[in-house]
Amino acid sequence: MIIESLRSIGHRIVNAVWRIGYASRFFMLILLYSGVSFRRFHLIIKEIFSSGVMSLIIILVAGLFVGMVLGLQGYETLKRYGAESALGSLVALSLVRELGPVLGALLFASRAGSAMTAEIGLMKATDQISAMALMAINPIARLVAPRFWAGVISVPLLTALFSVMGVFGGYIVGVVLIGVDQGSFWSQMQAGVDFRYDILNGMIKSAVFGVVVTVIALFEGYDAPPTAEGVSGATTRTVVQSSLAILFLDFILTAFMFQGE
């Protein structure tokens, strides 16, 4: 009995590792065939619209609310130590270092990533990809690579917008509603947030997340079984795997970058 479950777990782990290898090869192919995307940049622009621009609303609104909650919770806790004036610093650092990159990427994965998976999966299921291949047009070059680069470009931009909205939200709650001193809110923030250490590191994180989330979304779509259940399963897997990957990589990157200097 135990041997059976161990065997099945082992089997699943081997399967997962094999899949990661398969996905990495797919990633290499995307990079290899990216020439067309850049020569005909309009392909990328169309995809930036579909994934980036269409995600704007959810990113901006979510950023605002996250910032507002940070303002509320932050004030609550800081008040106990008489350190309310540090609210600006708290809100900004939380957003720029962690919440912006992580939540921005998670939201992107849920909205744009799953859409990419469904789109490519459906194209596969309705033979559009085979048709393209038989027309001697490389589907990875024509369909997948532009979406990849659009994701890589969009995610950091969306993250920056998320963080800015969050800071604004924190300002609204902290300064306007609660009454924390405006001057100390901004000055403590400026003193506490270092460009190289915090903002740049946060941007590097979001760039890494952007690559990972987009590759997962495109791979799952391209690899989906050409049936209705296949595509829906692939879409779910995209969101779950992206989320896990983001959180895992966040830990690794944070450990590297923010070593408690």
Added chain:
Amino acid sequence: MSSQALVEIRDVNFGYDSRLILKGANLTLPKGKVIAVMGGSGSGKTTLLQLIAGALKPSSGYVKVDGQVIHKLDHKGLFRMRRKMGMLFQFGALFTDMSVYDNVAFQMREHTDLPEEIIRDLVLMKLHAVGLRGTEHLMPAELSGGMARRVALARTVALDPTLIMYDEPFTGLDPISLSVVANLIRRLNDALGATSVVVTHDVRESLKIVDYIYFIADGVVAAEGTPDEIRASDKPFVHQFMHGEMDGPVPFHFPTGDYRQDLNLRP
């Protein structure tokens, strides 16, 4: 066959894991003719098309198109070969995010440097050939099944291929559309001087337009001949297929145990 063969399939074996779909299939597709490949579901007809197009590799034997062995071609060679082929997929496989115009113009834009004015004329000509000039601005979702199939046909012949393959082109069409598509297959083949392979179950329509028929059963060619020869064939499988008989070499009942025993009746 007097004319030279465009496609030669020799002793081809193909299968997945343990299941062999094709066991020593032998077909010859002569130039300029319309050939039908018929057989039951899962008999390997679509697999044959994919082998010809190079999407699959035979485990033994070879497929030659225009004198070249497909699975030995390198990337560039396969690319060039596919430029000469056109394939119509089962339900059209139009690109759903593009208009009819963009679908038909797709290959022209990707593979040639023709200016947009010439592409426009070509697209209109192809659409006219299938009787759908005027639908350029519609999206695939707005087309009926028959219309979508015809647009896909226009797209398939966009670059005047020498080999046109049809995967079950008559599926789900009403009698009028059926007749239209069948006639278009014949007319386009003759107008372009191309060779066409039609994989189908539809006996009535295809027999009207094809020059030669191959019957695939159990992974081999079970019968072949001109429409007249096939109609007159006395081979049991061919006879069952052509006349739509319920029982014959392809049994009606799923192979299982005794009926009386299943119902627990005393013998």
Added chain:
Amino acid sequence: MTRTTLDLWVGIFVVAGFAALTVLALKVGNLSTYNTSETYQLQAYFSNIGGLKSQASIKSSGVLIGRVAKISLDSERFEAKVTMLIDKRYQFPKDTFANILTSGLLGEQYIGLMPGGDEAFLKAGDEIKKTQSAMVLEDLIGKFLYSKAEDSN
């Protein structure tokens, strides 16, 4: 959506994204307070730099006037050699004190410069002779215990 409208929206998106990045860098972060002005180099030797790190601030009267460029161990004098980059706008007399101070109670350490009265000024490449090392907690506690022991004797 026509090609041009699409391009417009994407353009707006990209511009907004970069604008957000700029806002973050300038308003939220401290990029604008980075000295892009000219600096000159000064050195100082300390017996113990404590928790002083490279890029730490150098302040005089609480105003940021430079940054620590490099910290290394001088193998001849066996003291810590701190290389400082000071804003060219500020000149200090030759008898300036360089102290390692802590911001707040347990905050990060920085160098504070206290000017003396000398009429001659430090030039680029000069060494600040008068230095005071960082307070090391163990030494303080040791001193405290020692003095307590002395009192009770």
